Every structure is written in C-alpha cells, then in structure tokens.
Amino acid sequence: MKETNSGRKQYKTEHHSRGMMKSLMVVSGWILCAAAFVAGGLTVLGISGKYNLKQQTMSYAASAGMPVRTITVTAGAEEEREKDQMADQNREYRYNYNEDILTFLFMGIDGEGAAEGYADGGRADALFLFVLNPHDETMSLIPINRDTMTEVDVYDAQGNYKNTVTAQVCVQYGFGDGGRESCEYQIEAVSNLFYGIPIHGYLAVDTGAVPAVTELIGGIDLRALADVRNGDREVILRQGELVHLDGDQACWYVRDRDSSAELSAGGRADRQRQFVTALIDKVRRMTKEDLTVPIKIYNSISDRAVTDITVDEVTYLTAIAGGYHFSESRVITVPGRSISGEESRDSGLDEFYVDETALYELILDVFYEPADEK
Template identity: 35%
Template structure:
C-alpha cells in the first residue's frame, strides 16, 4: 500500500514538473516574441520636431500648451493588402494599408486606415536597385519597387513610417488578393449589411449577407476605377473598415478559446501571406489580443482631401488632424 502511495506521489510530482516546464517554455517563447518585435525596428520614437507648433525633447512633446510623453507600450503592426495574385508577374501595389496599434498596458487596440492614394515620400530606385531619389507620390507605389514580396513589404513599411513622422513599426504582414478568401474561411465567413452594391459578388446595398470567400474578395477590393468621380477609394475603405472590424472580432473569439489557434490560422494562409513576425511573436500577440477590447469605433481614417492630376487621384493628408491623431494614439498626456 505504501509502495503504491510512493509511486503515485512520484507520478504526481513528475506531472507537476512537466506542466511547470511546459508553462516556463511557453512563457519564454512569449517573452522572446516580445523582444523580437521590438528588435524589428531601429526607430524608438517618432520625430515630431518638424511639425509646426510641436517642440520635442526626447520622448516628450509640447503641443498647444500641453506636454505629452511617447507611450512605449504600443506595438505597431502594419497590414497591407496587395493588388496582385500569385501567378502575376508584377509584384503589385499596396492597395490597402492599416496600422494596428496594440497597447499592452491599457489592453486596447486601434486601427489606423491609411488611404493608398495618400501622397508621401517614396524612394525611387534605379536599374541597379539603389535608391536614386525620393518623390512625393501615392504611397501604394512603394511596394512595387521591391524585387520580392519581403522587399516590397519592407519598402512600404519605410514609406508609412516616414509618412507618420518616423513612427516605429514592429512588424508587418502583406496579403495578396488570393489570400482574402482563405482569411475569410478562417472564421467561417463574415455576416454584415452591405454598404453599397458590389455587382460582381451579387451583393446589394442594404441587404444582410454572410460573405463567402469569393464575395469577401470582391467586397474589400472592388472599386469603380473607371469612374470620373474623384476618390472612389474612400467608398472601398469604408467597406474594408466594416469587414476588418467584424473579422477581428471573429478571430479574437477563436483566440480567446485557444491562443495556439493562431499557428493553425497562419499555416492555412501561409501561401498568400508574407510577414516578418516570428512564431514566438505570434504567440505573444495572441496572448495580448485575448484580453483587449476592439470595435468599429476603434478604427480611424487618416483625414485629408482628394485632388486629381493627370487622371490620377491624389489624397493630400490634413497634417493638423494627423498630428492630433498621432498624439492621441501614441502619446500620454503628462500632469
């Protein structure tokens, strides 16, 4: 009898040690994931000193009589939708840009949608692949100068960071058109009320529809580029905002049940996705995203106005409103 009790005690101790070792290993992976995200960027704080009315001293900023301090608890991930398919010879452009800002102390998420037609500093490369000059053109073009998906993604990250005054970007994800269906399939489709007609998908404005994979692709990518109206991309961005909100909520519900589900989700769309986020970092982000609050009210559009030049739309960002958005998102007001 005593021998059985001893054996049972040994088994219990071994099981406890194994369980403890597993949790220590998981915690270590998460910690490395956090460190890897911060190591992804050489920038630590944005440079707001060139903005009229801003006085910057290190991580502190004075603006309109108030003092703000940069919040290092933010993890900034840039998502980009690429208007190319896997079989296309061209690398494509960044047709959708969204900077997701995760605050690991406040447990909040904000999503800043940036118009692909925004005019910003894009590095122009010569035939040898060296940066020859920088021009203010549509920021979507930055991706197209890459020789590969990862290079294009890196160029787009640099452009968006410069547009936002050197904001640190800790990770990036690009998804091509063929990947949208797979992303939709991950959550079993998204149910929403259509904001406008999308004829190719058989979608009628005002109707509630659960988007199948093909419909999801058309809903977030279609726009009337042949229209004589200026700024047709804004209508598409409204649809993207609606879809992103519903999709993120569905993903969060799955991650809450099992954070490791993020690996299965990534593996199922890996052929259409390019990222510099490691698996350790994915696990860390899944842990954080389990507890955050996020809704459509946390998705913001960078304000600006459209102009048309030589048949191309130009979106000119309102710098005052951009400054206010950046201070509200990335800084904390000090007493």
C-alpha cells in the same frame, strides 16, 4: 463453490478496475505534464517575443531615431479663450511618446497589375496600422487611404535609389521585389507619413488569400455597404443586405471597384475597413478559446503572405491581445480630402491629401501621453 468463484470474479473485477484506474491516472499524468510543457513553452515563447519587440524599439531608436520623446505644444490665444478664458498664448502642453506601444503594418496586396508609371512589384491596395497599447489595454486600427499623397522613394530595376517624388503611398510597395524588400519600402513610407513612428512588424497578404481565412474562421456576418460584383461584373451582393461572407464572396467584397468611376477606391476602402474590423473582432473572440487560431490562420495563407513577425512574437501578441478592448470606436480614420483624377494636376489619378493638423493630433492621441505635471 459458487461463492468461491464469485469471490474470484469479484477480485478480478476489482483488480481490473484498480488496474484501469492506475492506467488512467498515468495517462492523465502524462497529459497534464504535456499540457504543462506546452503552457511552459508558450510562456517562454511569449517572454522571448516580448523581449524581441522591445529590442526592435530600441534598435529603431538607435538607427532611425525615435520620434521626439517629449513634444511641447503651444496653444494659441483663441484656443485658450475657448478652453478656460485664458489668453496666454505661450502656455505649453507636454506629451511623452509611449515607448511600450506596439505598431504593426498590415498590407493587402494586389499583384495582378502594376501601378501606372511605376515599378511592377504590385500595389498595397489596403493599408492598416494595428496598434496595441498596454497602458490602457486597447487595440486601435488606423486605415490609411491608398491614394494618400506622400514622399515615395524611386528605385531602378537593380534596386538603386534614384530620387524621391510625391505620389500615392500605395505605389511604394511596387518599387521592391514583391516580397520583403517591398514591405520594408512600404513601412518606411508609412512611418515617414506618421512623423517617424516605429513600426514593429508587418504582414503583407495577397487579396487572393481572403477566401482561405474567412472559411477557416467560419465566415463573417455584416451588412453590405454597396453592390459588389465579381470578375464577370455580375452583382453578387446587394447594398444593405445582411450577408454571411466566406470564400470568393469575401474576396470580391474587399477587392471589387469600378476603376472607371472617380474616387471608387474610397468606397472599396470603406468595405475593407468594415471587413477587417469584423475579422479582427471574430479572431480575437476565437483566440480566447483557442490560442493557436492565429497560427492556423497564418498557415492557411503562408504561400500568399510575407511577414517578419516571428512565432514567439505572435505567441506574445496572442496572449496579451485577447484581453484588450477593441470596438468600432477604436477604428480611427485619418482625416483629409480626396481629389479625382480629372482634378489632379499631373498624374491623372485619384489623390488623397491628409489634414496635417488633424493627423498630428491623431498621432498625439494614439502614440503619445500627456506628461505628468510637476
């Protein structure tokens, strides 16, 4: 009798185990199917995003005109002698525009005050071009000095074009509605500054969103480039300190400047460049482990951000950017010289003038490739 009961018990145990195993296999099957569905969905979104970005390049070419596809540069006699002792000043170098490159404009917006003498849509106090090159699998970051003097289109309160003036590039944003219109105006000004390169999308974020982003990614570690003060002008970070930035400290690090000091925007721009470089590097590393990180970041700042980059485009960019090389060497500064407000002739505001020759060379280096010699 004991043996019979023992046999029944063993049978029930084995039967139960087989039932559990079967259930686990079914659940596992559904999980695998769901994972495959999600992966397939991400793949489809990625393909769609790639197609959309390519179409934008083609549309830009049709409407605004692409930058010259092939550029011929004639080297001077002295340059030739330095290079290879040749004095033929008619020697030509040919460059082709890289039509596979993707360029995005990031704008950090200060909406608390209007630029003096201009509209009240806010200011683009931080401007960065983010460049993805699939040919060499690199990411480049090009900070743009907000005081860069360039052509700015002036619009009245009804949005009617009035004229074009030379002013700081950051004020172009203010002539729009503080949203998409402002972003489109800013893109055009930056594109013109860079000799008409296509810009495939934009992200404009109010500086008040910085705390949410840094907290979501667990903060950023860096060495403070300068003393940083909060809104009460109390020093909260000391120059040279190794600090862990999150929350309000991160916000003040990229925002603080002494407006009474000459050329103070330059020091803040250095901190912004350092912060954004560290941010990109950390997000890139986190995205390798979790492809949804960029979406989570955008969701955390969506009420303070404006973008024309779609979900499928983000999916594609996330998929490719994780394997791209990015380091401080890929942060490329636009050369030029700054003039303080006291020195400027008309505006009384700080001004930055790019070195046109150096800027042209930068554009050739980043956005063009040497033509194959035949």
